[in-house]
Amino acid sequence: MRAVVSGAAGHVGQRVIEQLLDLRWDVLGIVGSDAEATALPRGVTGKVWPKRAGAFGKALDGIDALLLCEPVQGDADFDVQVKRTTGLITAAVKAGVARIVLVSSAHVYAPEALARGMVTETTPLGGDEGGNVAVRQAALSLESALRDVADQVECVVLRPLMVIDRDQTHLIDRAWSVMQGGGATWDGDRLHPIAASDLGDAVMMALRTPGAAGHAFNVASEQAVTIDVALQEFRRLRLVLSDCEQQEIQVRPPSPPAPPVLSLGKAQTLLHFRAKRPVWGLLSTLAQAAVDKGRAEGKVDARKFQMPAALLAIETGAKPLAGKVAVVTGATAGIGRSAAVLLSKLGAKVVAVARSAEAGKALMEELASHSQTTPGVFKQADLSELSAVRDLAADLCKEFPQIDILLNNAGAVFNEREVTSEGIERTLALNLISPFYLTHLLADPLRAAEGEARVINVSSEAHQNSALDLADMQSELSYRAIPVYGKAKSGLIMVTYLFAELMQGSNVTINVVSPGAVRTEIWRFEDDQDTSNLGPQQLQRRNAMRDRMRMNMISPLESAGYLVNLAMAPDFAGASGYYFDKNDRAQSSEATYDRPLALKLWRYVEGVIEQTTGTKITGGQEAEPA
């Protein structure tokens, strides 16, 4: 079977062509330009309207159906449309077409009848005054052209009042003006539109329903809306469709039903046609197109996904940290490893510090082999030993005159009290003294960085209930893993605040972040607990509870995303001396804001460092907060 479809590039034509192709019809699409012809789907032959109306040559040979899918509306030049369509009808009849379906317009009815509503197909046509005269004249001419050939072919006429799709600029402009507070510029007091896709379906039904021949049908969506309601809806949709942050489903307020303009009974009974898209969806379609127009004009905020800058840069393949150096401690496992990979994907040269040479080698291999990452450098050091911190820092200062990011991430919880070879309790040494010392020692390369250098200290929610106890810093009196860990993290927060004061006016910013509850090896101390006294059921219950707890923790990758975002996102430029819960500014525990205590802690830590390494940190006024 062979069909000719006019308006093949329009939404109605596209819908018709899709279905014809599904039915294995041979389709010739008539379009306005060569560009439109090439854009037609595969399997459709395109033909541009001939210069002389009806001069189609042999193109129409053997056609069975002619589907005229150009709605009569909008800013089209109706004279041209009528002339060329009439020519096409004549040519098609000559070529022996069996059925012609014409998309006309409901504006053929007398305007008074349209104003009254419930217009049936038997309503008188015409009238010279009022209503949309140009459309009425054009549609009447098309219908009369069809009537002239009605004795030779089967003809079906469809009469929509207003066809809506995303390309109807004249409708979109009106919607946009309403959204900006303008009034209605529509005729009548009601809208009774139809979606282009539904009209396409109606055309196909008109083509395939044998009993439809010789009839005209009103087609529209099931409901109409009054102009007032439509205006309210457009204004509501402007807000709904431009706010990128709202999360709720927006429920449309109820409105009184409007009686339909067109009576749809004939299409329902004879064609079995019911429009699928409700009128509200059509208003939304127009509103969406109108908001897009507003965006193009700069009057509506741009579409913006709520996404951290770091992750967006990775997604788009941008390398904002290219040429920068990022030092990450504890970089071979958990949050640190993910952070190292993310920083490296952002283009930074990652200096990974960790204890395990083997894990370090694996990480370096990953960074070197992956196409998106930047090769890094691994430094082996056990940061709970202060001498190791000193040697590491000396090494780094020599190798990297500029350091842009320092991520003091290394941390651990120890189930039993351990003492380092230097005689410091290990939790304290690793979680507080070591980052303090390292930051001090790397101050010069950080200051030398071009632009802002950011130091991020990683704390923990565990600090909340564990206030610092200067009397027992080494936890010699009592040792419980989590509170001791929390105390050290409290201390880290306090020295971070002092550091920020110290660095004020320089290019170095320092912040402390709680990464959230993260399922990492740091929870491994749980496994180390003695379970020999638990029976099988108790053990199973314990494991189930632990699994459930882990399932409600976030992943190292997500957490690392927050850290890396803090370390590079423009949103945080210049921010220093803050506590962040993930990426939100927050309050740390009240005790951490005790400045006199913080100063005492500062001196205590300095003292420990001086005792163990012989390094005197305080070199005068500028290196110690007053």
Place this chain on the structure above:
Amino acid sequence: MKVLVTGPSGAIGQYVLEVLMTTDHDVRVFALPDSMHRINFRDRIEMVPGQLSDKIALAEAVEGVDIVYHTAVVSPPPAMKPETMDAINVEGTRNLVNACAGRVKRLVMASSNNVYTPHRSSALWPVLDDAPRMAHGNPQQAALGESLIAAEDIVFEAAAKDQIEYAILRPTVVAGRKSQFIENMVISILQNQQNLDMQRRMWDMMQWTHGSDIGHAAMLVGEDERARNECFLVAGEEPITIYDVQKLIWDIMNVGKTDNPYAEIAAQNNIGIPKFEPRKLRALGWRPKVGVKQCIAEVLGRLEFYSSAAVNIPAYMLD
């Protein structure tokens, strides 16, 4: 041409298999040994038992294969350990990709629209095929998103090194024979007709796609040159909320009546514009054929079958 389907009894895999049966390809499936009895068309296909962690079985499975349809990924039933998801989605895909590298022409992978960055606000619609990705949601949902993103990244990486070419499908809610999500939704609506509000926020706007439409999409992207190294959003045409589901259930169960009591509330909750626009698939000529109403009717039919007296389940099985 020889093709391999992993996960051939799954929500997507079984439909890929079904559509493959209409082609003249030689089909081989890679399936867990204890799922082999659930695979259809067993008389017409070759089966390799194994799991994705088994590199020897994988090597055997991809031997001589031109296209691999990788649908053996998990989406979580409530309470799946993130480690399990990683083991299957990430490490499993890694092993498969390694086995395919340099041997298989194209890898078609089923991912999910869950990988896209949060897009609940209608101001961000329509979401397109190449929207940025970010795992999100509660920790379990985020873990799924992360595992799928990591799996996709493994595929991208292999393609960047010219080891394979890929086409990734990112379907939205999958309807069909193995859609727990839709089945649960329909059941909960039937059980609690008057109180959908608590469920609404979770489910939001949906565009279901039937498994058979996804199967057809897989065929298209598996062989079309234009689909090489592209990602495809797969979404049905009808944007719906849970209220529309309720309305359609009523329509199906009250054939011929028009006074649907849920029609108004459904219309009020539905903004009527699509959330997802699968532009790339449409450009390849893909059109979803199964509508939402049919998806629901399918579920209702199944529920009725299982609850009907026509099923004679032996007494010993009911204990």
